Each structure stands twice: as C-alpha cells, then as structure tokens.
Amino acid sequence: MAVSYNALAQSLHTRSSCFIPIRYTKQRSRSNVVFASNDNKNIALQAKVDNLLDSIKWDDKGLAVAIAQNVDTGAVLMQGFVNREALSTTISSRKATFFSRSRSTLWTKGETSNNFINIRDVYIDCDRDSIIYLGTPDGPTCHTGEETCYYTSVFDQLNNDEASGNKLALTTLYSLESIISKRKEESTVPQEGKPSWTRRLLTDDALLCSKIREEADELCRTLEDNEEVSRTPSEMADVLYHAMVLLSKRDVKMEDVFAVLRKRFSQSGIEEKQNRTK
C-alpha cells in the first residue's frame, strides 16, 4: 500500500511539496515506511509519526479503538479498531482507515461506497488507547445507508416502541431539528383542534419572522438591561428554536450552518469575513 505524506506535510505547514510514497510491510514493525526521498523534513515528520505510534497503548492484538465523529454535528458515525498501519495511513491520507478484525486487513471507510470520512484532526485519550477521528463524511457512513451506525435505541426496544422505527442517536440540537422536521411533514395534513405552536409557525411566515425578530430583541435585552443571567440561555434557546423552524421551511440543516462556520473560521475566520464586509 502506497500512501503519501504530502497532504499531512502541507496541513502541518511544512514546505514540502514532494510526494513520499511509503510501503507498509505485512509484519508490523516500527520502521514500516520506506522513503523514496531523502527530504529531511519528511524524515523528521515520519520520525514524529513513529514516536506517536510508539506512544499508543496497543492491546494484546496490537489494536486500539477508533471512533469516527462528524466534526460539524458531533454525531458518532461509526467505531472500529486500528493497528499501527491503520492509524499511520489515516494520518497521512486524511481518510479514516481501520483494521478489520474479521478480514485481518486495513480498510478505508469509503473505498467501496465512496463515502469517505475526511479527517480534520485525530485525538488520543488520556490512557492513549482510544482515538477519535474528527472528520467530515462524504455521505452516509453506515452500510445500511443510515447517516451513522447507531440507530437502535435500547430504551425504545425495551419499551416495545417498534412504531418509532430506526431512531438515530441524536444530541439535543438534532432531536429538536428532528421534532421540527416531523411537524413540517405533518403540517401538510389537515388537522382538527388547536394546532401546535411549531405548526402555526410553519404555516405562517409573518408570525415566524416576527417571532425571530422578537426573540433576538429579547436576547439583546438580557445584556442591555443586565437581566438575571439565567434569562440569557432561555432567550437564546428561543432564538435557536424559532430560527430552526425557518431553516426547516428552507430545507436547511444545522449541519449546513456549521459547515459555513467551519469554512469561515478555517479561512482565518470570522474576523476576516467581518472585516471584509464592514
């Protein structure tokens, strides 16, 4: 397997511009990389990677746990295992790569589906035996087509809540997004009785926009009038909820918003954008 340290070198702000093909031996060993170049910077980089790999507490099978997490949404996408080669390959290729225990081979998520997980950073835990791949997925991660592999709720199962079907492990923000999305689907069906507040907002743009402006104003007043601190998270929650109803109307996901923020502040940030437009 030949991979390149070019992307890594670039991402680490070294000035290397040459590709350095490396070859993995089938036997795990410390010096698992053959250099095609004598570029000193890349040799130094490889030495650092080796040191880092040495510092991992591999288990008795030479493995550690690797958790792939969506950098924008925080969703845990999947979990696999890595050996030295898998982690080294992930670092150099910037594509989440694992070691298949059943097939005893490396595999890069997306090599068949094209749904790669593009690595933004890799984190090691305090015990140095567990790793997070923080990345942006090109598409659904699960082989079933689900966004993540975690869609079976134990408490739903114990509650015999079969009707709810698959339910992704959602954090608070995305649970709210999911609730709003359901209300949106339901809002096309005529309903008797008093409509829910979300339904009213979804079907009345003037009401929705007046509420967003009102809640933003109330958030500001918590600062301007130096209101009790607990008012601020409460008003911010109102801003978020009402704004998310608007996003739903426009078929925009919070994930899209975070992607904008990530791109903005990775281009040296909000500052740059704001100064440009002032």
Next chain:
Amino acid sequence: MAVSYNALAQSLHTRSSCFIPIRYTKQRSRSNVVFASNDNKNIALQAKVDNLLDSIKWDDKGLAVAIAQNVDTGAVLMQGFVNREALSTTISSRKATFFSRSRSTLWTKGETSNNFINIRDVYIDCDRDSIIYLGTPDGPTCHTGEETCYYTSVFDQLNNDEASGNKLALTTLYSLESIISKRKEESTVPQEGKPSWTRRLLTDDALLCSKIREEADELCRTLEDNEEVSRTPSEMADVLYHAMVLLSKRDVKMEDVFAVLRKRFSQSGIEEKQNRTK
C-alpha cells in the same frame, strides 16, 4: 451488587413502583438476575433486557465497546468496555457503567469522583458490538479534571505545537465558542493596531446588539424575499456567531442553552411552553 429496575420501569412508562433488587453472579450467564418480586411487568422487562443482552455480539472476552457521549454537546466523554453485567447495570441504574479490563471488575463512572454520567438513552450499532451511552455528566469526565478524556491532538503533536497545550477534541460549534472565549480573555489586555471584529463586539454592547438584531432581520429576509437558499445557512451562521459573542459576555455556554432546550421539550416540549405563554 444490587441494582434496581425501578428507574428503568418508570422511565419506560410502566406502572411498577416496587424496587427489584437483582444479584449478579460472578460467572456470566443468561439468567444473571434473581428477582425479589414476582411482579409480572418487571419479569417481562427483565426478559426483554436478557433478549437484548443476548443480541449483542460480545467479543471473545465477552466485551463490547461503549462510548459515553454528552447528550447536549455531542462531546465524546470517554470510551470503555462493557460486559453483560456492565450494560445491564447501566440500563437499570441509569449511570454509565463499564467493565475494567485491568481490574476485572465492574465500575460506575463517578463512583469515586461523584462525576456520574446520567444515562438518557443507550444506542447499539448496526453490527451490535458497539454501544453509545448518551448522557449528561455531573462534572468533568476525565480523571485529570478535563471535560473529556480526548485532549491530545495528533496534528498539534506532529506540528510540535506544544504552545497550544491541551486542546479538547471540539466540534465546529465549540471550536467557535473557544475562539470567542479566547478573544474575550485577550480583550482585557490593551492592543495595538486594528482590533479584531470579535474584540470590537466584545467591547461595544451597542454594536453587538445592533448586529444581532440586524442578522436576525437578514435571516428573516431570506424567507420573506425568497432569497437563494444558500443565503439562509450563511445568515444563520451570522446570527449564531453574534449571539454567541453575547453569550460569552454573559458567561453562558451553548451547553446551557441546549440544557434549556432539552428540559423544555422533554416536558412535552416547546409547544407546551409556547402555548402557555401566548
């Protein structure tokens, strides 16, 4: 070890009100629970838990991976392993519990530090060998006092970026929160040259509040004027960023906002609250 199915039964909306102490045998076995009551509902519930435990693909050591995730922030708090008893205990006690491979015992996160992870739900992955504990932590999860165990960035290490020190694995929203927080700390120190936009906002409440109102208005206009869809995530990003500067001024975290939202819609939701206040 005696644990109770009472909390679980209540949470699953059964009407059981009696505690059912259960005793774990040291040998793993299917029938690892001794009932102190013949309550039919709880027997049925225990049978469901047994079925669920049977469905897990335990490895050759009887273990599966368990990942604890903060339900509000999405942060991966820690990762451990579970056996049948650990998972069963977590389900019944609603406190994240693991199996210590080094000590060969169950341990509940927080049993010495009091920083329990209170379980909101448990998810199983498509392969049924990996588990997410979705919960709210009572305090920092890592024994070092860090919020999570993942504070070592591989790319920082390779870049010799020692100056940055520990850096939690943060998703986009919390990276932004961290940037704003740093600007806030810096804003107390006199600075030469043109201040960053964030610094200007942090030191000028009138400017900050006028921007929040303006951005909320611009978000609304994307709907009212049916602007190109890509305008919506961009304007929402502006709303979020400016509102988060205000939160920073008030020492409020996005986590606090999500806690409000979670409590609000777990009390049957936004709807209830909104209808009450209209």
